[in-house]
Amino acid sequence: MRETAKLSTDNISSLVATGAGFDLLRYYTLPDFLGKDAPYLLYYMGKNIARETTLTTWDELYEFFQYMGWGELTLIKEKKKEIIFQLKGHIIEKRLNQKLFQVDFRLECGFLAQIIQVITSDTYECVEEKHVKDSMVEITAIKG
Template structure:
């Protein structure tokens, strides 16, 4: 079995992608293979990707989202048992306004849940809500 390097903002920037190929996998191929469980499995795939990273700070996390082509992630509000993030930008807007398929942000939510646990040492679950009017996504992390 081949050993792979952990993902970081330094080495992820060397990957080149338009995102279109990734979207084809996410919205066509994976749902075909995974069936109705695709959203749940994408969430856990996101968590798995996070476990393979070396990110340690919120700034690293925001930069990683940019490099992955997931959009601009910003922490909006932090409460005792809840953290609210805003995911926006050109990439998110393009995903939300296209007409080919229904979009979700389960992969990003799973990744974020695991990264919050890595950064804070507390367990969180993330839920996303699409705001088509603003072409953005609000991701709420709830402490478990």
């Protein structure tokens, strides 16, 4: 097994990638390999990526989403057993309005669930709700 550095906003800012290439892998290639289990595995891939980060604060989380090209993540409302986020921005609008494939945000949800656990010390499960008309995604983190 090769040794790799933990992911941080400092070192990921040096990566160069295009969203189109990432989306082709995510929505064409992975489902072909993984079949109907692709959404579940993407969720756990997100959790795994989060475990390889050094993120410990909300601000680092929001910055990480920006650097990864996952959109602008904003905390909208905090309840006793839920935390509601909004994911928006140009990249989200483009993903929601393209006609090539059906998009999901399972990778982002898995990542978010794991980082919330790091920040709050509580276990959360995240689910997304797409709002195509408003060009945004609402992600609800539900305390486990």
